[in-house]
Amino acid sequence: xxxxxxxxxxxxxxxxxxxxxxxxxxxxxxxxxxxxxxxxxxxxxxxxxxxxxxxxxxxxxxxxxxxxxxxxxxxxxxxxxxxxxxxxxxxxxxxxxxxxxxxxxxxxxxxxxxxxxxxxxxxxxxxxxxxxxxxxxxxxxxxxxxxxxxxxxxxxxxxxxxxxxxxxxxxxxxxxxxxxxxxxxxxxxxxxxxxxxxxxxxxxxxxxxxxxxxxxxxxxxxxxxxxxxxxxxxxxxxxxxxxxxxxxxxxxxxxxxxxxxxxxxxxxxxxxxxxxxxxxxxxxxxx
DNA sequence: CTTTTCTCCTGTATGC
DNA sequence: TGCATACAGGAGAAAA
Numbered sequence: 001x002x003x004x005x006x007x008x009x010x011x012x013x014x015x016x017x018x019x020x021x022x023x024x025x026x027x028x029x030x031x032x033x034x035x036x037x038x039x040x041x042x043x044x045x046x047x048x049x050x051x052x053x054x055x056x057x058x059x060x061x062x063x064x065x066x067x068x069x070x071x072x073x074x075x076x077x078x079x080x081x082x083x084x085x086x087x088x089x090x091x092x093x094x095x096x097x098x099x100x101x102x103x104x105x106x107x108x109x110x111x112x113x114x115x116x117x118x119x120x121x122x123x124x125x126x127x128x129x130x131x132x133x134x135x136x137x138x139x140x141x142x143x144x145x146x147x148x149x150x151x152x153x154x155x156x157x158x159x160x161x162x163x164x165x166x167x168x169x170x171x172x173x174x175x176x177x178x179x180x181x182x183x184x185x186x187x188x189x190x191x192x193x194x195x196x197x198x199x200x201x202x203x204x205x206x207x208x209x210x211x212x213x214x215x216x217x218x219x220x221x222x223x224x225x226x227x228x229x230x231x232x233x234x235x236x237x238x239x240x241x242x243x244x245x246x247x248x249x250x251x252x253x254x255x256x257x258x259x260x261x262x263x264x265x266x267x268x269x270x271x272x273x274x275x276x277x278x279x280x281x282x283x284x285x286x287x
Numbered sequence: 288c289t290t291t292t293c294t295c296c297t298g299t300a301t302g303c
Numbered sequence: 304t305g306c307a308t309a310c311a312g313g314a315g316a317a318a319a
């Protein structure tokens with residue numbers, strides 16, 4: 001469940017360990033990891049042979065290595081890890097890709113238990129954004145992020161505010177954990193309808209989303225089920241600072257009411273029943 | 288067109 | 304003990 005802060009921690013680790021290095025070989029295990037690379041895994045490996053990594057960039061939860069003017073786009077899915085390790089380290093059970101470099105150790109490995117993540121090589125388009133990322137909106141930390149515009153689009157929507165927060169084409173980087181945390185901070189129930197919330201309220205939720213992700217980044221990210229680690233295999237500490245996510249049945253840090261868990265969008269949602277009252281049932285339009 | 292639901296995947300935890 | 308089931312959930316395809 002890496003979200004923006006966790007992906008940014010990984011991006012920084014890669015910037016420290018692979019930028020400026022030349023790839024001599026990419027070994028891919030199986031077809032699935034490169035399934036979004038249409039020409040196939042062999043083509044991906046062949047085209048990366050000999051290239052030098054110029055930079056590591058990110059938008060939302062997407063990460064990419066700039067190589068020869070193209071982008072090796074990496075998405076971690078929900079369990080992907082990019083690990084910097086010596087070549088002699090034991091091979092992980094779910095290691096799907098290994099990069100060897102001209103200067104030897106360390107290697108870069110892509111390990112992914114649930115295999116929702118993947119790699120693909122694609123052209124870089126307008127504003128330096130790779131084609132597979134073009135449909136993803138700016139995240140709250142980018143200069144291109146226009147929160148007033150996001151609020152404007154949310155006001156037009158009749159869907160739940162949590163659904164909007166998770167819509168990466170509206171604002172990127174927010175996943176289930178930080179959506180629940182932002183809503184808790186804003187004291188808004190995630191099933192409140194966007195169009196019925198005031199613009200200041202929508203700004204408040206987005207301000208909190210940015211703030212909570214910024215704090216998480218400062219603590220090295222959140223590691224909830226130990227699947228998420230940085231490039232050195234270490235976990236972040238933000239889990240200890242969560243107020244809503246994963247805290248069902250424990251007292252709200254603001255009012256003491258017991259945090260509830262509800263299923264929404266086939267996902268768990270956590271909120272305070274007192275601070276974040278459920279919206280009234282919506283009346284169906286008259287027939 | 289917009290919005291919602293389904294599906295991909297595997298390890299861990301829980302219940303009978 | 305063993306088997307079945309629930310759960311974790313990002314994002315794109317498919318459906319509504």
